[in-house]
Amino acid sequence: MNSRSSTRRDFLKTSTLAAASLPFIGALTPSIRAADPGRKLGFALVGLGNLSTNQIVPALQKTKFCKLAGIVTGSSTKAERWKAQYNLQDKNIYNYDTMEQMADNPDIDVVYVVTPNALHAEHTIKAAKAGKHVLCEKPMEVSSEKCQQMIDACKKAGRQLAIGYRLHFEPNNLECVRLAREKVFGDLKFIEADFGFRIGDPKQWRLNRALAGGGPLMDVGIYALQATRYITGEEPVLVTAVETVTDPVKFKDVEETIAWQLKFPSGIVTSSTSTYNFNGMARYQAFAENGWFELAPAYGYNGIQGRRSDGQAINLESGDQFAAEMDNFAQCILKNQPTKVPGEEGLRDIKIMMAIYEAARTGKSVNLA
């Protein structure tokens, strides 16, 4: 078993590895070293779009170990509105040019990067240079090279880097991982995992390759890809893919619909589809020797539920996934333990997604082994 698959197999565990064994965790930050280990870490949000506004800020109110401490925005209007709404101090409000000055601000422990995909490296690296831990939204970036730069910058700064894979903290998804790991239905054989939606506004950054790096695969297909990886606990070795465009005006820049198949070392095959052109596809189903289990819907902010071939329901109380994700990261930082969703995990997905694009473009299967 290589180190990549052992990381995957740790999905269920709260790691108790000593910090000494973790090359990517260096010296603790002064603000943390001096702090009460039970205190709330200060989060600064970078990018105040829909996700920050409607999910992350409300979630911060529900955390045990986190609080909103600052913002980074290019919009003075948004800065004013957030300042008033969340009672922020002027010294904790930054723009993209000033955010490196956070180095002098002990109120901010963690920077949560919620900007368009192709800006993640820039904002992560600035945060790391300012001595902050970084939680970065998925997809990690738009190329493997930029992901590696983010990992290197955080390592050099002795700060943790986590990717916003909220489903790693979602009980129904964790239950499916358990069903797979404990072989409740025997050895896994096949997974079908799909996620897509019909996108609206044709002018949004998600349809702009320069900012998004790709289309539905990068945005939501990544959840289906993640599911096939955390359910199997393996890394794919072969990719085939096909993509299609039926609306070449709207989808001039990024793919409209893409379907891909992965083969894993144990022989498990997975088949996935992602789209920006129709609704209704948001599930996965895993087939094993003696039965199957399914989540449908599988990836939402709420309402995740499923069933098993033996008639049992999968319907665990989910809570706020963003709150769980942020609290987990805060605990990792406070206890100097590794996150289970590190930059390396984000990089793996980017590499696989680039291989999916290559397979679709060339019509040839791509080896990942």
Place this chain on the structure above:
Amino acid sequence: MNSRSSTRRDFLKTSTLAAASLPFIGALTPSIRAADPGRKLGFALVGLGNLSTNQIVPALQKTKFCKLAGIVTGSSTKAERWKAQYNLQDKNIYNYDTMEQMADNPDIDVVYVVTPNALHAEHTIKAAKAGKHVLCEKPMEVSSEKCQQMIDACKKAGRQLAIGYRLHFEPNNLECVRLAREKVFGDLKFIEADFGFRIGDPKQWRLNRALAGGGPLMDVGIYALQATRYITGEEPVLVTAVETVTDPVKFKDVEETIAWQLKFPSGIVTSSTSTYNFNGMARYQAFAENGWFELAPAYGYNGIQGRRSDGQAINLESGDQFAAEMDNFAQCILKNQPTKVPGEEGLRDIKIMMAIYEAARTGKSVNLA
């Protein structure tokens, strides 16, 4: 629109084409020409395995225009049992060496070929030479060449050849075709269609490449392939595929699990999987601009049902599919009208399945256009 797609678009129609326009229908057989058009056609079953015993013979009792008139079997034990059970006359009982003598037997109008796949051509051609119409189980044969020989033999004999695609006569599947053709949810974008099961006895002919021609794709994956073709009403132009073996002893001869993707001229993509190694996969779901529809299970002898994104159920009374298929073929013969499931339709599937195998073997997409 080429002739292939027009055939597909006729799925819903009972054709009223004049016989003159049908090159594959020649002179009527004497036995029919002289007969009461309302009489029951005599069917001879070739191959008395599980399907004949448990599905086709019971279905014959439910038909309006068909009756069991004879059998062809290599087993004298089966011959005796069937003779007694169905009150068959000795002159209507044949073996594989004597079946050409049916030419002199006016009791037999139609030969239903239910032998292993790689014997379909031999038995179809013998039946055609004996002047009989032929209904042949799917898959049509194990190669395009042999399919073409079957088509040619029936054409030369002036007899009709139909392939046993029972779902073309199944109301819930026909309802899904209607939803697609009438664009009830707008233009189709994507279809997921899967069918597989965990196979038992490792010694059965279905696991023997020489007799089966392939594994689950040929046996049950063909239903998923058919669904993607009759729902789209188009012919695929591009194939990608991947296969896997986790039990190389049991699956030394045919594939264990195979996943394939098809791209159609309008841009619709379909993703399908078939397997002999796990249960639970027997559905299709079609996604369109404004909604989706699904059958789950989609392909069984009974229990087919589904749902739509608007909350409506799809749950039409199905009846016996084999009876519907045989009665339809009898009507086509009696009225000298073309079947909607001719040999050409079976050949198309064989060509596509061979391309799926090629794509899986080479790791390269295969163009079918």
